[in-house]
Amino acid sequence: MAEVSVIEAVRGTLDEALAADERVFLMGEDLEAGGVFRATDGLAAKYPGRVIDTPLAESSIIGVAIGAAHYGQRPVAEIQFADFIHAGFDQLCSEASRWSYRTRGEQHLPMVVRTPWGGGVHGGQHHSQSIEAWYAHMPGLKVVAPSFPADYRSLLKAAIADPDPVLFLEHKRTYRLIRQEMDGAPAEERIGRARVTRRGDDLTIVAYGFMLHEALAAADELAGEGVECTVVDLLTLNPLDRETLLEAVRATGKALIVHEDTLTGGLGGEIAAIIAEHAFEDLDAPVRRLAGPDIPPMPFHHELESFFMIDRAKIAAAARDLAAW
Amino acid sequence: MAEVSVIEAVRGTLDEALAADERVFLMGEDLEAGGVFRATDGLAAKYPGRVIDTPLAESSIIGVAIGAAHYGQRPVAEIQFADFIHAGFDQLCSEASRWSYRTRGEQHLPMVVRTPWGGGVHGGQHHSQSIEAWYAHMPGLKVVAPSFPADYRSLLKAAIADPDPVLFLEHKRTYRLIRQEMDGAPAEERIGRARVTRRGDDLTIVAYGFMLHEALAAADELAGEGVECTVVDLLTLNPLDRETLLEAVRATGKALIVHEDTLTGGLGGEIAAIIAEHAFEDLDAPVRRLAGPDIPPMPFHHELESFFMIDRAKIAAAARDLAAW
Amino acid sequence: MSASEAAAARSGEMLDDYLLSERQLEAMYRAMLLSRRLEERMMTLNRQGRADFVIAGAGQEAAQVGAGMALRPGVDYAAPYYRDLGVMLVLGMTPREAMLNALGKRDDPNSFGRQMPSHWGSAARRVITQSSVVATQLVHAVGVALAAKMRNDPIVAFASCGEGATSRGDFHEALNFAAIHRLPVIFYVENNGYAISMRTEKEMPVPHVVDRAAAYGIQSAVVDGLDAVAVYQTVRPAVDQARRGAGPFLIEAKCFRLWAHSSDDDQTRYRPREELEDWARKDPIALFRARIEEDCLFPPEDLDAIEAGVEVEVRAAARWALDQPDPAPADALGFVYRGDSGG
Amino acid sequence: MSASEAAAARSGEMLDDYLLSERQLEAMYRAMLLSRRLEERMMTLNRQGRADFVIAGAGQEAAQVGAGMALRPGVDYAAPYYRDLGVMLVLGMTPREAMLNALGKRDDPNSFGRQMPSHWGSAARRVITQSSVVATQLVHAVGVALAAKMRNDPIVAFASCGEGATSRGDFHEALNFAAIHRLPVIFYVENNGYAISMRTEKEMPVPHVVDRAAAYGIQSAVVDGLDAVAVYQTVRPAVDQARRGAGPFLIEAKCFRLWAHSSDDDQTRYRPREELEDWARKDPIALFRARIEEDCLFPPEDLDAIEAGVEVEVRAAARWALDQPDPAPADALGFVYRGDSGG
Ligand SMILES: Cc1ncc(C[n+]2csc(CCOP(=O)(O)OP(=O)(O)O)c2C)c(N)n1
Numbered sequence A, B: 001m002a003e004v005s006v007i008e009a010v011r012g013t014l015d016e017a018l019a020a021d022e023r024v025f026l027m028g029e030d031l032e033a034g035g036v037f038r039a040t041d042g043l044a045a046k047y048p049g050r051v052i053d054t055p056l057a058e059s060s061i062i063g064v065a066i067g068a069a070h071y072g073q074r075p076v077a078e079i080q081f082a083d084f085i086h087a088g089f090d091q092l093c094s095e096a097s098r099w100s101y102r103t104r105g106e107q108h109l110p111m112v113v114r115t116p117w118g119g120g121v122h123g124g125q126h127h128s129q130s131i132e133a134w135y136a137h138m139p140g141l142k143v144v145a146p147s148f149p150a151d152y153r154s155l156l157k158a159a160i161a162d163p164d165p166v167l168f169l170e171h172k173r174t175y176r177l178i179r180q181e182m183d184g185a186p187a188e189e190r191i192g193r194a195r196v197t198r199r200g201d202d203l204t205i206v207a208y209g210f211m212l213h214e215a216l217a218a219a220d221e222l223a224g225e226g227v228e229c230t231v232v233d234l235l236t237l238n239p240l241d242r243e244t245l246l247e248a249v250r251a252t253g254k255a256l257i258v259h260e261d262t263l264t265g266g267l268g269g270e271i272a273a274i275i276a277e278h279a280f281e282d283l284d285a286p287v288r289r290l291a292g293p294d295i296p297p298m299p300f301h302h303e304l305e306s307f308f309m310i311d312r313a314k315i316a317a318a319a320r321d322l323a324a325w
Numbered sequence C, D: 001m002s003a004s005e006a007a008a009a010r011s012g013e014m015l016d017d018y019l020l021s022e023r024q025l026e027a028m029y030r031a032m033l034l035s036r037r038l039e040e041r042m043m044t045l046n047r048q049g050r051a052d053f054v055i056a057g058a059g060q061e062a063a064q065v066g067a068g069m070a071l072r073p074g075v076d077y078a079a080p081y082y083r084d085l086g087v088m089l090v091l092g093m094t095p096r097e098a099m100l101n102a103l104g105k106r107d108d109p110n111s112f113g114r115q116m117p118s119h120w121g122s123a124a125r126r127v128i129t130q131s132s133v134v135a136t137q138l139v140h141a142v143g144v145a146l147a148a149k150m151r152n153d154p155i156v157a158f159a160s161c162g163e164g165a166t167s168r169g170d171f172h173e174a175l176n177f178a179a180i181h182r183l184p185v186i187f188y189v190e191n192n193g194y195a196i197s198m199r200t201e202k203e204m205p206v207p208h209v210v211d212r213a214a215a216y217g218i219q220s221a222v223v224d225g226l227d228a229v230a231v232y233q234t235v236r237p238a239v240d241q242a243r244r245g246a247g248p249f250l251i252e253a254k255c256f257r258l259w260a261h262s263s264d265d266d267q268t269r270y271r272p273r274e275e276l277e278d279w280a281r282k283d284p285i286a287l288f289r290a291r292i293e294e295d296c297l298f299p300p301e302d303l304d305a306i307e308a309g310v311e312v313e314v315r316a317a318a319r320w321a322l323d324q325p326d327p328a329p330a331d332a333l334g335f336v337y338r339g340d341s342g343g
């Protein structure tokens, strides 16, 4: 079977979901023409009336999806770039994430918000952001950030089937770069589970999104030097799979957490805190974080952008350092 | 000299700032009538045209303050409850926090956004929130959260004088509850500094806002049992004063971080991560966090609210436990 | 003949001048009275320290009950705002439930003590759960209407707010979206002249909320919100037309806030006494009764009997509700996700 | 007489039919041409892999240059949007600076390579730093105007955006605030009929952006955005009136987007070829030249000379800019806070 890219996996899954359940519909800016990343190419013609262009107004994109999900449809809303979701922060935080809680589950929102995130694409301040730290801090909103096409497929499917709101993060840089053989029935991933992607005894690298791929590349490089890494792909950022995370870290005694987002207040803090509290007795070294510098993410020019972005070389250097601790 | 409450300290400082600098002005909902917490009582009459009622529209309250600060005025905007700031998340994150960075300091924003935060006031989901984790994760935006009237005074003064945007968090519960003698010239606190409020050898409690007072009460209680706590008042939540924090933790070897906000993704994660990375060799126990449960903050009924809120008893119990580790 | 016998005998035929039957008019009167008496009781409980917070619709009952009666209960979706006890009563909320809500009791069907009072919600009655954040609900109603339109389901979505809330971006985004897609939404603004302390001029540069309708090319109406019958006569046709595909409507009911913003507010700080005295003379419930009496629809003793009945019912509901269980502390947990088993 | 000698000799007297002098008309023509040629060059650099991203105003030059000339450069504040190279040139940005910006060079005065191209900003020229988030700048302009009014400073704040951006809540909140406080703001909407792929009907339920003005009770005007002179004649009086206290204005320039949304977009996917061919015949620069020639204001050879001069200048600017230093990696640091020393 042919290799499938991330964007193809996303498009294919949307297509399948539209075919499988007539309550599913897509909404967002420019979707009828196929979307700026072509995630919905051809779908408007194939499913008339179920791929809806919305006005350029993110608060209403999310708020209308809330209403539609409340009614019982299964909206899959797209925010064109994750950077523009912030105008909808209020609708996600004050409304969507609390819908079930405040009605004790009598009312609930089977909705998905998909959005392309992440840097390394010369997008500057407003087309490169990592938004997960903010949105993973809303109990009631699930946040998913896959790395491989097969996981995009199974987790997007799961998100659409989920009775609760899910923020589905698609890393722009992986859209066309990352390809994978998808055999007939790839292992289905469930929301809420992390995965140990690689096993090694020396240290554990925790990552997600594009960074997962860089971490795997760094682990390959280090293996050549005799340093063996475990690599954990978080996959779901809220709720976190503490068990898989802790089990992996306990086995190696050392943890390096990697994300593109700026360091202070990033999701890495939470992960480090979980480790420092619950794997303390197994720790052989400080819990390290490798993340973007504390500057507004992220500058445009490629020289500046490379300075900001974490890559395999930076990960390998940090891991080498930690292994030697 | 008489004792001054937090709300009196805030009001007095606004008054002084208006008197001292004609560029300073106040804007927000219901300010002319004195504000819902009476922070601006009497000021509209005293400073005609410089206390401005705005429409009920938070994105524009922040966006207009941005423009006014850009021009060179010194707006002090009020968001009536911190819970309603989220509609302005975009203006704070995408705009205010990046203004200086993206112009290399050629343009900058001497503005303050004041807002009452925190729970324990029977305010339910939308009048009780801790918002610091979200807003302290924006490099370029300073976040301040004092606990004592004198610090409210000196830090609000500093915030207004600051050339950069400052989010000034006022804990509702402290407004009338916490009083302090203010002698002629209380020690001026600067933005960016944490303070060791109490010294003890057994463990370090890190807190801010109303929790600081509960932590101090718990420390008193524990002292009676022979457990001596260091208590760190963070005061500034972004940028964090790592040195003071780490020095305090290194001296005791144990750290308990307390906040009202929900646990996962809260600011406590960042603090624990800093400790786990930079004080690792001095740690004698896991880094503990005591925080709200991972449910949408916070339920209304007082039974539910008390369940949610952290108080001196819960802090004392956690500290006792940690001391015994 | 007792009052309830009289009621049973009341005709269901539509009266020409009213577009309502005597039976409906009686229900209207009863609902308005019930709303007022419940809120008075809640305020008493607040003063006694037994209810933490009250936010009331007193003065706006005609606007609420008249509009609520234009909807099909259990069919149409409603996103009423915090003052809309009157709407909720018409949609079927019982006085006992209202009191459970006011006290944040375990069995409050709106949110089981999880939200502040007057944050409505009911799956059975198709009342969309409300937060405190004003105007967000307008967008939710648009989403419901979009979904219903996709499913060819002839419901109407009703969303209300105060005039202050029309300053918010979400108001604009909601009306814009609904108008582009010609969705069956009634945007209903109860303009009581104040947003807490701020008079309308501070919120809007135009005299009427309906002046905003032109920006969306949608139909609109202003109605005297003190006149429950006029409100019904205005909202009902809009609901019918929206249901038949005419697109959204913006309706403004001019009314007034009889009390302070909430139990935490002191309106004497910002509101001239004369204004309140003036308005008190225009109490919508008294106006309604006067019209009914003038038109000789019901004998005055029937109206008195309704009042007495409401009084008794409200007291009983309050007493009953006070005895109902509070939430247990651990009830704070559960249902963060619907997927939860509740644990 | 060379073209520049001719220009120097050009009269500064106002022409009756234009409300502009010959000197100004020449500047207008030059600015429009410069804008177009610069953008063509940038697009070439993009195709050559030397410029990462281009977003252009091609087709909207008359709307931009006509409006920009109505402002007092260095006095009035401007919050232009990403397509507004024409506005920036009129406000004093040089071709070299434009090229530095397009290439994200270290010395780009807009953001020193920190932002994507066409995110304008200049303290000296009073251009408010822009993000990519559409419509937020409208609110900033309101804040500037509020501050200036408080200081009795007779400036005007000019903020532009596309018609798609008027869907956003910030548009509503900005106009509402400005109208309530009668602030000197010109809200200038370049309606090019598209928001990326979405036609106007998907953004607005009304035919004209100015239909939104009624919601704020403010003055408005629609102008043919292909006619630079008409644009100037419309915007200039509004600027003058706003300066004198008449409150905000909403002005809509009907124009078109000649190219795709940006260098990353392929507009053949959603735009009919005939539409583009049709519009191409209405190129605002050609229309301007035709009118000047028809009115016999400049000899055609002068116009040719201007074109040739612009061509040379643009090529030189591009060549020069390509040789300018890139930012050094560590230039990513510094000035997160103005309080920073830069480290
Ligand atoms: C977004 C937001 N900002 C502020 C508040 C605080 N607040 C609650 S009600 C209110 C006034 C609302 O006025 P209006 O919309 O006219 O409704 P009314 O209360 O007069 O019926 C305010 C400012 C809020 N609930 N939500």
Ligand SMILES: Cc1ncc(C[n+]2csc(CCOP(=O)(O)OP(=O)(O)O)c2C)c(N)n1
Binding pocket: A029, A056, A058, A080, A084, D083, D132, D133, D134, D161, D162, D163, D164, D165, D166, D190, D192, D194, D195, D196, D257
């Ligand atoms: C808030 C926000 N959402 C989405 C985008 C992505 N985007 C950039 S330009 C654009 C279309 C803007 O259309 P319009 O306002 O008509 O301006 P035009 O580009 O046509 O000049 C979109 C959707 C954005 N920049 N900001």
Ligand SMILES: [Mg+2]
Binding pocket: C162, C163, C164, C190, C191, C192, C193, C194, C195, C196
């Ligand atoms: Mg009101």
Ligand SMILES: [Mg+2]
Binding pocket: D162, D163, D164, D190, D191, D192, D193, D194, D195, D196
């Ligand atoms: Mg456009």
